[in-house]
Structures are given as C-alpha cells and as structure tokens.
Amino acid sequence: MNHRRSSPGAPGKTPVAAASPWKASHERQRDRAVKRDAVIRAAAREFNRKGYHNTSLDDIAARLEVTKPTVYYYVTSKEQLLFQCFVAGVERIREAFRDVRRLEVPARERLNAVLRHYGEAVASEFGWCMVRAEEQDLSPAMSRHIKALKSEIDHGIRRLIREGIQDGSIHPCDPKMTAFALAGALNWIAHWYREDQSLSGAQIAEAFVRVFEAGLSPRGNGALAQAPAARPAPRRRARRAPAPLAR
Amino acid sequence: MNHRRSSPGAPGKTPVAAASPWKASHERQRDRAVKRDAVIRAAAREFNRKGYHNTSLDDIAARLEVTKPTVYYYVTSKEQLLFQCFVAGVERIREAFRDVRRLEVPARERLNAVLRHYGEAVASEFGWCMVRAEEQDLSPAMSRHIKALKSEIDHGIRRLIREGIQDGSIHPCDPKMTAFALAGALNWIAHWYREDQSLSGAQIAEAFVRVFEAGLSPRGNGALAQAPAARPAPRRRARRAPAPLAR
DNA sequence: TAGGATCTCTACTTGTGAGTATGATCGAGC
DNA sequence: GCTCGATCATACTCACAAGTAGAGATCCTA
Numbered sequence: 001m002n003h004r005r006s007s008p009g010a011p012g013k014t015p016v017a018a019a020s021p022w023k024a025s026h027e028r029q030r031d032r033a034v035k036r037d038a039v040i041r042a043a044a045r046e047f048n049r050k051g052y053h054n055t056s057l058d059d060i061a062a063r064l065e066v067t068k069p070t071v072y073y074y075v076t077s078k079e080q081l082l083f084q085c086f087v088a089g090v091e092r093i094r095e096a097f098r099d100v101r102r103l104e105v106p107a108r109e110r111l112n113a114v115l116r117h118y119g120e121a122v123a124s125e126f127g128w129c130m131v132r133a134e135e136q137d138l139s140p141a142m143s144r145h146i147k148a149l150k151s152e153i154d155h156g157i158r159r160l161i162r163e164g165i166q167d168g169s170i171h172p173c174d175p176k177m178t179a180f181a182l183a184g185a186l187n188w189i190a191h192w193y194r195e196d197q198s199l200s201g202a203q204i205a206e207a208f209v210r211v212f213e214a215g216l217s218p219r220g221n222g223a224l225a226q227a228p229a230a231r232p233a234p235r236r237r238a239r240r241a242p243a244p245l246a247r
Numbered sequence: 248m249n250h251r252r253s254s255p256g257a258p259g260k261t262p263v264a265a266a267s268p269w270k271a272s273h274e275r276q277r278d279r280a281v282k283r284d285a286v287i288r289a290a291a292r293e294f295n296r297k298g299y300h301n302t303s304l305d306d307i308a309a310r311l312e313v314t315k316p317t318v319y320y321y322v323t324s325k326e327q328l329l330f331q332c333f334v335a336g337v338e339r340i341r342e343a344f345r346d347v348r349r350l351e352v353p354a355r356e357r358l359n360a361v362l363r364h365y366g367e368a369v370a371s372e373f374g375w376c377m378v379r380a381e382e383q384d385l386s387p388a389m390s391r392h393i394k395a396l397k398s399e400i401d402h403g404i405r406r407l408i409r410e411g412i413q414d415g416s417i418h419p420c421d422p423k424m425t426a427f428a429l430a431g432a433l434n435w436i437a438h439w440y441r442e443d444q445s446l447s448g449a450q451i452a453e454a455f456v457r458v459f460e461a462g463l464s465p466r467g468n469g470a471l472a473q474a475p476a477a478r479p480a481p482r483r484r485a486r487r488a489p490a491p492l493a494r
Numbered sequence: 495t496a497g498g499a500t501c502t503c504t505a506c507t508t509g510t511g512a513g514t515a516t517g518a519t520c521g522a523g524c
Numbered sequence: 525g526c527t528c529g530a531t532c533a534t535a536c537t538c539a540c541a542a543g544t545a546g547a548g549a550t551c552c553t554a
Binding site: 056057068069072077078210 | 511514
Binding site for chain 1: 296297298299300301355358379381383384412415416417418420421424425427428429430431432433434435436438439451454455457458459461462463464465473
C-alpha cells in the first residue's frame, strides 16, 4: 500500500508563525492540480494503450497506485477524463494558430508551421484521445464542445489555404478538400505512431509537410501532371465493387 | 456451436439418391448466406452510427427485426462481426491492387487508380469498421490477421511509389512517409464522411488524388517551391509546447 | 403424416465496470 | 487533545450487455 510518508511521530510542530494559512492553502491547491494532471495523463496513456472502452477506471487507478475512489476525487467521471485529454491535445494546435498569426510570411509558410505543430500534437501522449475521442462516447454538451473545437481548427486550415491561394504561395485548389486531406494525414499519425516510433513527432510532421508541398508529380521536366489522355480510364464499375457480401 | 455447413464428408443419414435434395439444400445455403450478410451489413451500419462498444447485439437484432439469439445463429460473437466487417471493407482495396496490376501505364497512374478505389471503400458502409476496428477489441488471432492485411496494403502503396520514382512518374520522396500520408488522408474520410455526404466517395477520392498530385506549391511561374530562404525558420520550441497540463 | 433439419423465440446466467456510501487516516490550527 | 478539511481505501450497488439453454415453430423429404 501506498502511504503518506512522514512518521506519525511528528517532527514538528508548526514552524514559523503561520505567516499565511493561505500559503498552505495555495500549496494544497497546487498539489491538487498536480495530482489531477497526473490522473489525466495516466488516463491518456491507458486510453492510448488499450482504447477508451477497454480501459477501466480501476486500471487507471492501478497505474497510479491508488484506488478508484481516489481517481473520482479528482475527476467527476470517466467521460470527463476523456474530454480533458482531448482538450489537452487540441489546445496545442490552437496555440499554434495563435502563434502563427504573428508571422509575417506567405500563408503557405504559416500553414506549414501550423501543420508541424499539429503533427507534434498528434504524436504526443494526448494524440490518441484528441483524434479518436468519439462523440458518441460523450454527453451531448461535451460532444458539441469537441465539435466546435475541431471545426475551429478545420476552418483555420481552410482559411490559411485560401489566403495562400490569394497571395500566390499555394497552388489553386479546393480549400475544403485540401484541408481534409492534410488534417486526415496528420490525424492518422495517432494510429500508427504508437507502434512505430522510429521518428519523432517533429520529424514526421516535417516529412509530411514536404510531401504536401511537393506533391507526387515530378517537377520541372515538362511532365506536367494531368496529361488527360494518360488517365487510367476511370473504369466505371458501377460504383460498388462486387463485395464479398452479397447484396 | 458452429454449424455443419455443407458437411463435407458427413454422408450418412442422407444418402438419398433423389434427384434434388441438393437443390433445396443449395437454396437453403444461399438463403443462409444472404441472411448472414444482412446481419453483417446491419452490424456495420450500427457500428458506423454509434461505434463498436456503444452498439449491443440487441441493437443489431432490433434493426433487423429479430432477436439476439437469431443473430447468434449466424455469427459466433460480436468480435467476429467486427472482423467480418473489416474484411469486407478491406477486400475492395485488395481487389483494386489486383486490378491495377494489369494496367500498362506509369506507376503514378496505377497508384492513383488504387487510391480512388481506396477512397470509395473508405466512404462505403464498411469504411468505419475497416478504418477504426481496433486491434485491442479483437482476439490475438484476428488482430494478427487484420494487421497482416493492413500491412499488405501499406506495402502495396509503397511499392507503387517506389516504382513511380523509378519510372519517373513520381517525384522522388520517402516512400514510407508518403504512403502513410496518402493512406492517412484517405482513411480519415471515414471520420467525417458520415456527417458530410455532400460528395460521393468517388468524388472525394478524385479530389484527394488531385491534391496529392499537385501538392501545395504553385507550379510553373518560377516560384519553385522550396526557396530555402523562405522557410519559416523552424522555430525551435523545445519540442513540446507548454501544455495545459503541468508537467 | 412422421421425423428430422433448420430457424427463431422467451427467459435466463454471468461478468464487468461505472459510480458511491461510509469511514479511516493525516496534517494543520486552536 | 480535539476538530476540521483534505485525502484515500474497503466494500458495496446497480445497470447493462454478451452469450446460452432449451423449447417452439416451420419447412423438406420420405
């Protein structure tokens, strides 16, 4: 069992003419915040390892070497735990947007800067929660909150893309689809990063930015992408492939 | 209780030279397969709507207007249901690889063809299961199986990228990271497609392929991407942004 | 029409995990 | 020493959902 250190026998007394009971109170509050954060962090790690539904609060408590009621002393529900993890992850990305607003460079470079931070956030310990938190697992209120945050980020990316098209730093494209593609690629990091940590989050983000920038088509040597005749003849296959499941 | 499907040797009791006990038997089996597929399809739809863990077999049964034991008559477990949904989705993508092998066009175009089918598969009713089936929810055996299938697809994409680099149809890049970026963007469709069906799967896939091909950098007019001086000065920020959770 | 195979139901068992009631323990202040 | 608030544990409740037992219904072949 785990115990409060310090012997009962008591060292001593109350040193110091209690200059401030507030001091102690602040100390306490700080301790509490630290512990609460530890709970949230432990939850994030367990969710990351086993998924939300396969993680019980007993698991989280065990990981912290305390018991379930102790966990409940710091958070009100499992749901809230997931929510907090989500917010912790997403906050980094919002911050990236705030930072970038001050840069006076073409929009594409601001976008790249955001994407780098985005990638790092997704590869962080809260990445899984941020990316995979399912709205269905949360109360309507929390779900709305999460959706709003996600939407804010999505529209932030779209805005940067539009600005880039305007200032000429980004190739003309559909901002909505492009934003989905970028965010999707980055979000997906959370799925495989756990198993393959050969690169840091920053390195992955950097590699992705390079891919996004350059595209697949070779440059320069005249082979200008879309030679229409070369297209693989879309192969109309009635929209639905003959699935293994009979219709 | 797994049922004697077709009992291979099990002759015995039904010698019956009669002209067509087989006929009926085949009819039956076909009916059974149809019903089983309906179960799997209904499961996919419910998983898609509410997530795996928030869907009970009673829900699925209700959706089919039968009862839970009836569902269990066609599948052995909930886990198997998820697995089957996954396989149904992924099979389409494998098929796309097989098809494409026959095309005699540059690798980039074969890759694009695969990506289009990939996108359509992810936007299909099995997309969610294919993409979000978590290994932790499945038995080790099934989990291994799924991993193998995913890996097969991943390496198929990487191979096409390598071939494209060799035949000059794809800009030199890191095949692994590029494959992750492409697959991630497409996989992510499953997350938002449910809510925003303004485009068909094929249209989305097409739009994504365009994004991947062209990249973000403007083309042609001299602004050749990576003017090194233009880079946003990586902003070393100690690798980890000050998170809302105290460390 | 009997008899067996197929299919579906009602009614259960069982395990698990979220959340809680209650009280013990500790440090600090009077 | 006593109290009070903060912290944590033991031991529960309770709901839900996976999976099962076993009987009834239905169809096919003889």
